[in-house]
Amino acid sequence: MVKISIVLLFLLLSLVLVPSAFAFPFNGTVTDVNGIALNNTYINVTIRDSNFNIVGYNSTTTNASGWFNMTVTEVSGGLYQPNIIHYNGSVVDFVGQVLPAFPAEIFTYQLDQTKFYLKPAGTIIITVINSTSSNVSFRYQVKDVKLGYPVAEGFTNPVANVTLYLPRDRNYSIMVYPAASMPISFNWNNFTATESYTINSISNYNVTTRTLQKQFNTTLRLDRVSGYINFSGINIWSSFRVIPYLMEPGNIIHVTRGTLPFNLSAFNGETDVFTPTTGFYNISLPATTETSNMMLFATATNGSFFYGAFKNVSLSYNNPAAELQLSNISMFGLLGASGNITQDTTTGGLINFTTGVQQFNLLNSTNASLTNVFAHVQAKVDYSNFGSIEFTWMATIQQGAAAVFSLPLINATGVKKIDLFVSGGESNYAPKSISKTAAEIRTNSSIAFAAFNPQAIDTSLAASAISMALYLSNATCDVPNPSSDCLLGGSQTMDSFKPMSAIVGGGKLSFRMGTGSIKVHYVNVDMLASGPPDVLFDSSTTASASASTFDAAVRFGSGGPTMYDYVLVSMPYTETAGSGLDDSQNVNISIPTLYDENWKVIWNVTTNGTNSTNLAANNSHYSAFAEQWGFLLKSSTCTTNQSLQNTTTPCYIDTSNNVLWVRLPHFSGTGPSVTGTAVAASSPNNGGGGSSSSSSASSAGSLPPEVSSEKEITISLPEPTTTEGKTQFQKVLAHLKEGTKAKFTIKTSTKTTIEEHTITATRIAPSFANFVISSIPQEVILNKGASKELDVDDDTINDLRLTLIDLNYALRFVNVSMELLTVGRAEITREPEVAPQLPEKSVETSVPVPLPVEALPVEEQRALSLVYWVVGILSLIVLMIIFIKIKKLLHETKKKK
Numbered sequence: 001m002v003k004i005s006i007v008l009l010f011l012l013l014s015l016v017l018v019p020s021a022f023a024f025p026f027n028g029t030v031t032d033v034n035g036i037a038l039n040n041t042y043i044n045v046t047i048r049d050s051n052f053n054i055v056g057y058n059s060t061t062t063n064a065s066g067w068f069n070m071t072v073t074e075v076s077g078g079l080y081q082p083n084i085i086h087y088n089g090s091v092v093d094f095v096g097q098v099l100p101a102f103p104a105e106i107f108t109y110q111l112d113q114t115k116f117y118l119k120p121a122g123t124i125i126i127t128v129i130n131s132t133s134s135n136v137s138f139r140y141q142v143k144d145v146k147l148g149y150p151v152a153e154g155f156t157n158p159v160a161n162v163t164l165y166l167p168r169d170r171n172y173s174i175m176v177y178p179a180a181s182m183p184i185s186f187n188w189n190n191f192t193a194t195e196s197y198t199i200n201s202i203s204n205y206n207v208t209t210r211t212l213q214k215q216f217n218t219t220l221r222l223d224r225v226s227g228y229i230n231f232s233g234i235n236i237w238s239s240f241r242v243i244p245y246l247m248e249p250g251n252i253i254h255v256t257r258g259t260l261p262f263n264l265s266a267f268n269g270e271t272d273v274f275t276p277t278t279g280f281y282n283i284s285l286p287a288t289t290e291t292s293n294m295m296l297f298a299t300a301t302n303g304s305f306f307y308g309a310f311k312n313v314s315l316s317y318n319n320p321a322a323e324l325q326l327s328n329i330s331m332f333g334l335l336g337a338s339g340n341i342t343q344d345t346t347t348g349g350l351i352n353f354t355t356g357v358q359q360f361n362l363l364n365s366t367n368a369s370l371t372n373v374f375a376h377v378q379a380k381v382d383y384s385n386f387g388s389i390e391f392t393w394m395a396t397i398q399q400g401a402a403a404v405f406s407l408p409l410i411n412a413t414g415v416k417k418i419d420l421f422v423s424g425g426e427s428n429y430a431p432k433s434i435s436k437t438a439a440e441i442r443t444n445s446s447i448a449f450a451a452f453n454p455q456a457i458d459t460s461l462a463a464s465a466i467s468m469a470l471y472l473s474n475a476t477c478d479v480p481n482p483s484s485d486c487l488l489g490g491s492q493t494m495d496s497f498k499p500m501s502a503i504v505g506g507g508k509l510s511f512r513m514g515t516g517s518i519k520v521h522y523v524n525v526d527m528l529a530s531g532p533p534d535v536l537f538d539s540s541t542t543a544s545a546s547a548s549t550f551d552a553a554v555r556f557g558s559g560g561p562t563m564y565d566y567v568l569v570s571m572p573y574t575e576t577a578g579s580g581l582d583d584s585q586n587v588n589i590s591i592p593t594l595y596d597e598n599w600k601v602i603w604n605v606t607t608n609g610t611n612s613t614n615l616a617a618n619n620s621h622y623s624a625f626a627e628q629w630g631f632l633l634k635s636s637t638c639t640t641n642q643s644l645q646n647t648t649t650p651c652y653i654d655t656s657n658n659v660l661w662v663r664l665p666h667f668s669g670t671g672p673s674v675t676g677t678a679v680a681a682s683s684p685n686n687g688g689g690g691s692s693s694s695s696s697a698s699s700a701g702s703l704p705p706e707v708s709s710e711k712e713i714t715i716s717l718p719e720p721t722t723t724e725g726k727t728q729f730q731k732v733l734a735h736l737k738e739g740t741k742a743k744f745t746i747k748t749s750t751k752t753t754i755e756e757h758t759i760t761a762t763r764i765a766p767s768f769a770n771f772v773i774s775s776i777p778q779e780v781i782l783n784k785g786a787s788k789e790l791d792v793d794d795d796t797i798n799d800l801r802l803t804l805i806d807l808n809y810a811l812r813f814v815n816v817s818m819e820l821l822t823v824g825r826a827e828i829t830r831e832p833e834v835a836p837q838l839p840e841k842s843v844e845t846s847v848p849v850p851l852p853v854e855a856l857p858v859e860e861q862r863a864l865s866l867v868y869w870v871v872g873i874l875s876l877i878v879l880m881i882i883f884i885k886i887k888k889l890l891h892e893t894k895k896k897k
Contacts, residue, residue: 026107027069028114030062030084032094033507037066038118041086041094045070048101050077074104084116085165091209095121095165097506098151110500117507122168122191123211127161128178129202131219135160138178138216145171145189145250147526147563168192168210173249181218184290187249188212217289222268223315226282229298231307231331237276240300241353242283243341247293247312251391252378255407258394260285260294262343262351276300287315295391297408298329299341299355306338306356307331308410310388330387332410334358335441339406355408361446362403362422370403370449373429376421377405382620386412399424414438416620422449431563435596435621467515473508473524479642480521480568480652480661511564516763517572517659520667525564567667568645571660571674578681581658587676589651589662590635594619595669610634625665632664635675707735707813715744715759717820729801729819736761738812746792746799746820757792759802759818766809771802789821 030041040061047056055078060070072080080103084096096118102111128136137158144151151172152164158179166172168191175185196207202215229240244260245253263272265284273282279300286292292314299308309331334356342352362370375397382390395405409415414437422429429449436445470488471477477486488502488509502509511522574580581587594603594615603615612630616623628647638651638660645652650663662672703709718730736742738761746755756775763770771780776794782804789798801819808814 023074024072024104024108025069025112026072026082027067027112028116028505030066030068030086030096030116030118033117033119035117037064038062038086038094039064039066041066041068041084041118043068043070044083045072046081046083046101047073047075048079048081049075050079052079052101072104072107079103080107084118085121086118092121092123092165093210094118095167097167097504099504106500111504112501114501114505115507116505119167119169119506121165121210123209124164124166124172124174124188125161125211125213126164126174126176126216127214128176128216128218130178130181130217136178136181136218138176140174140176142166143173143175143249145173145187174214175248176216178216178218182220182286182288182292183246184216184218184288184292185249186214186216186291188214219317220286220288220292221317222264222284223287223319224265224282225285225296225313225315226273226280228328229279229281229300229309229331230328231302234302234307234331236302237279238301238303239276240274240279240281240298241355242274242281243297243299243343243353244283244285245295245297247295247391249291251293251389252394253295253391255393255395255405256342259341259343262345264346266346285313285315287317287319289317295388296329297341298331299334299353299408300331301355306334308334308355308408309386310383310391310410312389312391332386332412335409335411335438336406336445341408357406358409358441358445359404359406360418362397362405362420363446363448365448365450367446367448370422372399373397373403373422373424374399375403375405375423378419379407380416380418381409382413382416383410386410390416409441411438411442414441418447420447420449467519468511468513470502471510471512471521473510478510478521478523478568479645480570480654480659481642481657514570517570517657519568519570521568521570522564522667523566523568564666567664569662569664569667571662571672573658573660573674575658575679577679580679581674582677582679583653583655583658585677587638587651587653587660587674588635589638589660589672589674591629591632591662591670591672593671593673594622595671605633628665632662632670703737703811703813704735707737707811708740709737710740712741712743715742715818717744717746717818720820729821731817731819733805733815733817736814736816738762738764738814744818755793761814764807764809764812764814769804769807769814773800773802 026043026045030038030043032038042059042061044057044059046054047058049055055075056073058070058072060068062068079101081101082096082099085092086094096116124142126138126140128138130136137160139155139158140153140162141150141155142152142164143149151166151170152162154162171187171189173185173187175183177183190205191210191212193205193207196205198204199214202217203213205212229237229242245258246260247253247258264286265272268284270284272284273280275281281298285294294313294315296311296313297308298311299306301307309329311329336356336358338354339357339359340352340354341357342350345351362373362375364370377393377395377397379393379395380390381393384390393407395407397403397405407415415435417433417435420432420434422432432447432449434447471482471486472488476482508524511525512519514520573583575583590605592605593601596602602619608614608618610630610633612622612626612633615629615633616626622629628650631648632650636649636651638653639645639649640653640655642652642654642661645661645663647663647665652661653659654661660674664670715732715734717732720727720729734742736759741758741760743756743758746757758774760772760774761769762772762779768781768783771782772778773780773790773792776792778790778792780788780790780802782788782802784804784806787801787803790800790802791797792799798821801817801821803817803819804814805817806815
């Protein structure tokens with residue numbers, strides 16, 4: 001479901017803008033992962049009507065060059081699902097990735113001439129038998145273990161057997177739902193086996209055909225499980241219940257669909273026992289031949305207080321014990337407030353039990369509740385020190401429902417990690433990953449989402465200022481400066497980026513995005529599993545230097561789950577005399593500071609040290625790659641050969657382009673530090689008979705007193721005045737250092753409140769300068785002497801006139817004039833233009849130079865108007881049809897368990 005929602009979000013605008021076809025072509029080229037054409041590949045398109053019922057098929061095969069071209073029959077409101085497989089005789093040896101069903105328009109306007117990369121295939125054949133070895137019909141679901149989403153499922157109608165062709169470079173969990181029996185599971189992680197072998201008497205793996213024959217045995221018995229719940233100081237409970245949940249492979253529990261039926265003892269003519277006066281329980285649970293893991297949630301009330309605890313259990317049919325005596329269960333307080341947990345009954349009804357559940361609210365960036373969104377939630381808790389194990393709650397929010405989810409959580413600890421995937425509604429949201437302590441949950445359980453908007457820290461960027469590109473993912477292409485052969489479709493700006501063809505093609509892809517010289521390269525990113533993470537980075541470096549040292553730090557981070565192998569992040573540097581980096585000397589990098597998702601420091605090597613084992617022990621987010629973080633915490637010398645960059649040499653310096661690249665295991669909040677030798681300052685002419693030359697880059701000197709070196713300054717802008725119907729504007733002259741944020745307020749006769757805004761000179765070139773004006777972000781590029789009237793509050797009325805009077809490229813500051821404007825002025829009376837001379841002005845021409853093509857203005861750009869991310873009304877209808885259908889199928893599955 002996550003995969004379906006993310007893929008469709010790439011397509012939304014297409015559905016709104018293009019007309020329907022009566023029949024449509026589908027064509028492309030099929031190769032293996034190395035680009036070798038696959039002849040006689042079978043392409044099948046399943047045709048579904050608006051109710052998602054299968055109404056037909058179209059198919060064809062490729063020619064010797066891997067090319068195919070077919071016509072697909074259209075039905076009213078239809079959806080069309082492609083499936084691509086290659087046979088070697090009777091064995092499937094290559095397979096395309098599993099794709100959702102698309103509307104017809106997508107094939108015509110997005111997937112035309114797509115190149116499909118097929119992966120080596122493995123086959124899984126599933127059957128189910130009962131205790132008499134008779135075949136049993138079943139429903140099923142197969143998940144990719146790493147990504148956590150289904151790659152194959154059959155919930156509509158029960159089947160007697162199923163054959164699946166899947167990429168064999170992944171691990172899979174198989175869950176079957178047999179008719180009139182307990183759901184059972186099997187983990188498969190051995191497509192890499194080099195020899196055939198027998199798993200048990202009814203299952204085996206054939207390495208020649210790469211086929212797993214998995215037959216499930218539904219034989220089970222109900223065993224009695226008993227014990228006591230206890231809590232210090234409480235001898236009698238008001239009420240209590242032990243609720244069993246089914247644990248899927250990977251210790252995943254669905255919070256609403258995971259409960260087993262209440263009072264399973266009724267199947268044996270008995271009853272479950274709960275005795276509040278003693279805390280004694282005695283219940284029946286299934287003991288299965290196959291793997292069947294359960295989590296017991298013991299929950300109780302004492303007056304108005306809620307208590308709970310978790311206990312994992314797995315009962316084997318081969319253990320003939322009539323009763324299993326468990327250890328007593330120690331209870332804890334529960335987070336949250338009163339809520340219900342619902343179980344099916346053995347007679348077909350429903351029963352609720354009231355306990356404590358913690359509600360989490362999903363909000364937008366203005367703290368308003370998200371509306372009309374679909375959300376997939378995975379919340380990992382670690383209760384290994386509290387009588388249980390580490391496991392993951394899974395929850396789903398359907399479109400149209402309130403954007404909240406609730407979990408039963410003990411108050412002794414928090415949530416280790418919550419991964420959230422949200423789609424639909426008014427915006428496209430980047431996936432989010434957070435952790436929360438119990439104290440943080442009690443204080444604020446809301447989770448805020450920003451619309452997908454890569455940005456600088458504390459500021460926004462125009463969509464056209466952000467570059468995006470897809471690359472082939474391999475050892476040759478996953479480098480700082482890959483060849484043009486690696487690029488798929490060309491690099492584009494964010495407002496024109498349309499990656500569907502490359503993503504659906506199924507090859508190993510890397511995704512690169514950034515602004516200017518700051519880039520993030522995600523290696524082998526799975527963009528079907530989720531959209532690209534929402535990147536934060538400083539739009540410029542900060543530097544401090546003495547005569548012999550250079551020190552620059554850039555913070556960068558991301559709020560999305562890890563859906564890639566690792567990342568490469570670039571940081572530009574300068575070679576300015578006296579302060580720039582001398583890249584002819586050794587350059588070292590380290591990451592002394594780590595941040596959480598709110599940019600709160602969680603690790604500082606000065607305080608916490610450089611031991612990565614301690615880092616992993618205190619911050620589980622870093623445990624999977626502790627060894628790699630160990631190299632990053634300590635200082636290491638940057639290599640000048642990009643092919644030598646690896647986990648132990650994480651830094652590469654590109655001296656040709658003045659860019660540093662650092663390799664990170666995942667893109668979390670980090671504060672890298674770069675150290676090296678500063679470029680020597682120029683020596684002035686001492687008049688001693690010699691001569692020296694100077695340039696604008698080396699005759700800088702120090703900043704004049706008129707230019708503040710502070711990071712933030714405040715500018716006071718007086719209001720315009722009107723006399724006898726004529727408006728006179730009050731011009732304010734200001735010096736702005738590159739990177740300094742200047743605050744100013746607007747309060748004119750047409751405004752009801754004072755509005756605060758900022759202006760920053762983000763780049764100063766020899767003849768022009770870039771400015772970013774917020775709070776409604778827009779970027780302006782001005783030649784010397786040029787002016788621009790700006791609407792700073794997005795009300796279609798120009799509020800500010802900005803003029804670039806002069807600039808000092810050597811010292812990186814500008815001289816600007818700023819004037820507040822009013823609405824409906826009858827006549828403009830301008831004051832004389834006053835342009836004071838810049839002190840110690842560098843030697844450079846004052847003749848305006850035309851802007852280069854790449855520096856043309858990107859005026860009126862808005863980060864929230866990202867065209868291809870917009871959710872159209874028609875698109876929401878398509879999403880809702882699919883999600884409603886999935887919801888219906890899952891509901892039917894639950895009823896038939």
